[in-house]
Amino acid sequence: MKQKTLSMTMLVIVSLFLLAGTRLFAVEQLLRGFGAETLTQTFSQISQVITGDWQRLGLEFTRLQGKIFWKLYLAAMTAVPVLFLLHYLVFGPKTFSHEGKKIAYYASLVRLFHWLAAISFTLLAVTGLMVIFGKYLGGGHLIMGARLVHIPSAVVFTVSAAVLFLCWLKDMLPTGCDLEWFLILGGYLSRKKKPVPAGKFNAGQKIWFWLATIGGLVMAYSGYYLFAFNADVNVLRGWAIVHNFLGVAIVTFFLIHLYMSVFVVKGSLKSMVTGFKAEDEVAIMHNRYYQRLEK
Numbered sequence: 001m002k003q004k005t006l007s008m009t010m011l012v013i014v015s016l017f018l019l020a021g022t023r024l025f026a027v028e029q030l031l032r033g034f035g036a037e038t039l040t041q042t043f044s045q046i047s048q049v050i051t052g053d054w055q056r057l058g059l060e061f062t063r064l065q066g067k068i069f070w071k072l073y074l075a076a077m078t079a080v081p082v083l084f085l086l087h088y089l090v091f092g093p094k095t096f097s098h099e100g101k102k103i104a105y106y107a108s109l110v111r112l113f114h115w116l117a118a119i120s121f122t123l124l125a126v127t128g129l130m131v132i133f134g135k136y137l138g139g140g141h142l143i144m145g146a147r148l149v150h151i152p153s154a155v156v157f158t159v160s161a162a163v164l165f166l167c168w169l170k171d172m173l174p175t176g177c178d179l180e181w182f183l184i185l186g187g188y189l190s191r192k193k194k195p196v197p198a199g200k201f202n203a204g205q206k207i208w209f210w211l212a213t214i215g216g217l218v219m220a221y222s223g224y225y226l227f228a229f230n231a232d233v234n235v236l237r238g239w240a241i242v243h244n245f246l247g248v249a250i251v252t253f254f255l256i257h258l259y260m261s262v263f264v265v266k267g268s269l270k271s272m273v274t275g276f277k278a279e280d281e282v283a284i285m286h287n288r289y290y291q292r293l294e295k
């Protein structure tokens, strides 16, 4: 299927889901009518249908903040590396000779902003986790310092993520072979080196791209509210919940990204330095892209 047709199909499917979702959650309210006198009241009632009443979430918020979030982060930081260790021991890395022809893969602008994103994100993750685990680290100046580093890192990351989003968008749109890639889980659960159905980027890399860039921008937006503290307490609670849940997902996928690009596909890291990938690696790991280049 052509990329344009596929993107249109995805758009229609997503719109249908949104329509169905709205029907499910709002139909009753819509049928009853809002009965509000002013436009502001109407909007407030609509937003309550969509987001729920944060006023009533005070207790729930305290529970999430004090008891749940740090456990989720701890689980991500321990379970994910253990799974990787098991994967590495059972299936091992994908190694290629990396001799022969080189294929240009990452332009210098992409490499520059990728490294800015990598450094700023690492700082964001480390300082963010220090804030989450603040009480176990003694609090005080150390945690205040972590907050101070967190803010400028967020600015650098947001700019880098926006640039990378624009540079990579075209190659990160869903294509037909993404489904095939999922069916064999990218060939990572096998020691054999069979050609993998993937374009310039595989489906797993695409998920990371969307989560890191769009998710990263939502993190920045919600983080701005928490930093500026310039909103109603219930709005702040809402953004804190978004920031923390999304944070767990991004940290988890970041660990996956590190494991894949540093340990599993040997030589990946070099491509982010030089901009080139070896032909033997592209022929196997990005087979559809390689076939297109060969034509």
Ligand code: HEM
Binding pocket: 114, 117, 118, 119, 121, 122, 161, 164, 168, 201, 204, 205, 206, 208, 209, 212, 213, 257, 258, 261, 262, 265, 268, 269, 270, 271, 272
């Ligand atoms: C210390 C941190 C990081 C390291 C060591 C690292 C390493 C790498 C490497 C080696 C590649 C090339 C993979 C390949 O082509 O085989 C890559 C690609 C990529 N990186 Fe990173 N990266 C880091 C952080 C980030 C961050 C914070 C982002 C968020 C924007 C990011 C987004 C991407 C994307 C979207 C790609 C292309 C697709 C992919 O390989 O996943 N990386 N990274």
